[in-house]
Amino acid sequence: MSSRFNIRSCADGLFFFELQASNGRVLVTSRAFRRKQAVLEALRGFQCASNDSFIYLCSEQSSRGFSFYITNGLGKKVAFSEPYSNRWALKQGIEAAKSNAASARIIDLSDVSPL
Structure with a gap:
């Protein structure tokens, strides 16, 4: 399976x-x-x-570990990471997000049962 963006819908x-x-x-x-x-x-x-157009900011969540969020050029939060156990894993997660996003396919799953 290649990397992909899944579009989903919520019950609301x-x-x-x-x-x-x-x-x-x-x-x-x-x-x-x-x-x-x-x-x-x-x-x-x-x-x-480009990697410079979106900003990856790190945050520490004591009970859940380390995470990052992504803001656009206007400073608006666009997406959030899953928690990572340490800073090294966090850095690897940011690099994985950057490298996977460029070639990811877009899959629309919004018509499937909402989450």
């Missing part, structure tokens, strides 16, 4: 995307959007942008 009618690596691990999950078109715009921006 909102949409989000997740970047899934080729090994099946979810690297990042987006915030919720009201319109599917807004999700597509956010993920295409993330996918097509």
